[in-house]
Amino acid sequence: MAPRKLAAGNWKMNGDLAALDQLDDMAAAAEGATCDVLICPPALLIHPMMARIGASDLLVGGQDCHHADKGAHTGDIAALQLRDAGATHVILGHSERRADHGETDAMVRAKAQAAHAAGLTAIICVGETEAERDADRTLDVIATQLAGSVPDGANARNTVLAYEPVWAIGTGRTPTLDQIAQVHALMRDHLSARLSDGADVALLYGGSVKPANAAEIFAIAHVNGALVGGASLKAADFVPIITALDAA
Numbered sequence: 711m712a713p714r715k716l717a718a719g720n721w722k723m724n725g726d727l728a729a730l731d732q733l734d735d736m737a738a739a740a741e742g743a744t745c746d747v748l749i750c751p752p753a754l755l756i757h758p759m760m761a762r763i764g765a766s767d768l769l770v771g772g773q774d775c776h777h778a779d780k781g782a783h784t785g786d787i788a789a790l791q792l793r794d795a796g797a798t799h800v801i802l803g804h805s806e807r808r809a810d811h812g813e814t815d816a817m818v819r820a821k822a823q824a825a826h827a828a829g830l831t832a833i834i835c836v837g838e839t840e841a842e843r844d845a846d847r848t849l850d851v852i853a854t855q856l857a858g859s860v861p862d863g864a865n866a867r868n869t870v871l872a873y874e875p876v877w878a879i880g881t882g883r884t885p886t887l888d889q890i891a892q893v894h895a896l897m898r899d900h901l902s903a904r905l906s907d908g909a910d911v912a913l914l915y916g917g918s919v920k921p922a923n924a925a926e927i928f929a930i931a932h933v934n935g936a937l938v939g940g941a942s943l944k945a946a947d948f949v950p951i952i953t954a955l956d957a958a
């Protein structure tokens with residue numbers, strides 16, 4: 711089995727009921743596509759999104775989950791609740807969660823285990839800061855995050871990895887194609903060494919992906935899709951990215 715291609719949109723803390731109008735064209739693009747297409751809206755929008763897309767091929771995901779399956783954790787969402795709402799995936803360890811909420815690799819690993827137990831695919835994010843890249847520490851940082859964040863129970867069906875350089879998120883800046891290739895090769899080597907089906911785990915790139923750069927990024931070895939922020943909010947931007955991945 712080859713890695714399953716995935717175009718994933720992360721709406722972050724953006725969107726409202728009116729934004730669901732964007733889903734019609736995204737769902738149409740997902741129909742018959744060779745890649746999976748996923749939107750991770752704010753959790754409040756998961757239910758209305760499910761109602762809007764009906765039996766479409768468009769997948770729905772969460773942006774975070776708690777490591778516990780239930781209990782006294784005010785403001786948090788359990789993986790089982792995401793699953794119950796219709797989600798198939800959950801983003802974990804995004805750099806904004808790591809920075810805003812102090813999430814550590816160990817916390818991300820525990821969340822991934824909860825996601826797996828609930829039947830969700832965990833999209834585990836890793837990425838270096840600009841200071842770490844400037845200090846030539848990128849590969850060490852990524853290796854440490856992979857070792858700490860990816861649980862031993864990960865496999866190609868329940869886990870996707872996303873490389874998101876922190877300095878490329880929402881900035882319009884992207885690494886060179888060689889820099890992306892270098893990190894994705896490291897991720898593939900790490901997963902292949904640890905997991906029996908590590909060669910089949912989908913690896914996404916994220917950070918200022920847009921229609922103009924999608925095709926060249928998808929042509930890089932071991933890039934099996936994208937985790938898209940800003941350009942996933944409008945169908946006019948996200949559909950061309952889906953089309954580029956479909957053609958890759």
Ligand SMILES: O=C[C@H](O)COP(=O)(O)O
Pocket residue numbers: 720804874878879880881882916917918919937938939940941
């Ligand atoms: O989760 C998505 C990433 O943080 C990328 O965001 P961006 O496409 O707005 O740079």
